[in-house]
Amino acid sequence: MKTQYYTATSLDGFIATEDDSLDWLFPLGDVNDTSYPAFIAEVGALAMGSSTYEWMLRHADKVAAETGSPWPYKQPVWIFSSRELPVIKGADTRFVRGDVRPVHAEMREAAGAKNIWIVGGGDLAGQFFDAGLLDELIVQVGSVTLGKGKPLFPRRVTHPPFRLVSVRQVGTGFAELRYEVR
Numbered sequence: 001m002k003t004q005y006y007t008a009t010s011l012d013g014f015i016a017t018e019d020d021s022l023d024w025l026f027p028l029g030d031v032n033d034t035s036y037p038a039f040i041a042e043v044g045a046l047a048m049g050s051s052t053y054e055w056m057l058r059h060a061d062k063v064a065a066e067t068g069s070p071w072p073y074k075q076p077v078w079i080f081s082s083r084e085l086p087v088i089k090g091a092d093t094r095f096v097r098g099d100v101r102p103v104h105a106e107m108r109e110a111a112g113a114k115n116i117w118i119v120g121g122g123d124l125a126g127q128f129f130d131a132g133l134l135d136e137l138i139v140q141v142g143s144v145t146l147g148k149g150k151p152l153f154p155r156r157v158t159h160p161p162f163r164l165v166s167v168r169q170v171g172t173g174f175a176e177l178r179y180e181v182r
């Protein structure tokens with residue numbers, strides 16, 4: 001069982017524009033050509049921040065057109081927010097705030113032998129890293145730059161560096177980099 005931050009990023013390290021647009025991402029490739037289908041099959045619990053959840057709320061039609069449902073996850077999802085957020089009918093979601101450690105313990109129990117996916121954003125993944133709970137970063141580096149936006153991982157990690165485990169080309173749109181946290 002691993003806790004994994006799996007995300008796409010621009011070449012210059014942003015996972016969304018400053019106004020939370022992902023329009024740059026979808027033309028870069030077909031999700032079915034990436035590692036995503038194999039990855040998600042091994043996920044037993046997910047965590048995301050409120051901006052990521054609100055993106056899902058705003059784009060429920062697009063998500064439904066692509067996945068057949070406005071909420072694509074069958075696994076339980078923990079959403080971090082200090083606010084009251086709308087609930088998606090039929091979605092297995094729990095709203096939490098504060099320290100990630102007790103939430104991780106709950107997620108671990110729910111996930112069983114499967115992995116925990118930190119969907120994003122970058123600072124939430126950083127909170128799990130700070131608590132020593134992040135095992136891997138799996139990053140689809142898109143062949144675009146955004147100039148500014150929501151950061152991939154707003155932490156300084158130098159000693160020890162992450163350990164690069166694999167590099168995989170996905171068409172001309174992505175390089176998938178897999179790192180182990182030491």
Ligand SMILES: NC(=O)c1ccc[n+]([C@@H]2O[C@H](COP(=O)([O-])OP(=O)(O)OC[C@H]3O[C@@H](n4cnc5c(N)ncnc54)[C@H](OP(=O)(O)O)[C@@H]3O)[C@@H](O)[C@H]2O)c1
Pocket residue numbers: 006007008009014015016019020021022025048049050051052053055056080081082083096097098099100119120121122123124127150151
């Ligand atoms: N490229 C990709 O593959 C990819 C992947 C994931 C996300 N995204 C996108 O990237 C953007 C990420 O946005 P973001 O960087 O703002 O991150 P985010 O993690 O989605 O949202 C950040 C917000 O979550 C809440 N939060 C975070 N940690 C918390 C804690 N411990 N306790 C309580 N609340 C907490 C806070 O807001 P409140 O307290 O005000 O609610 C915080 O401002 C979104 O647009 C998303 O759609 C892209």
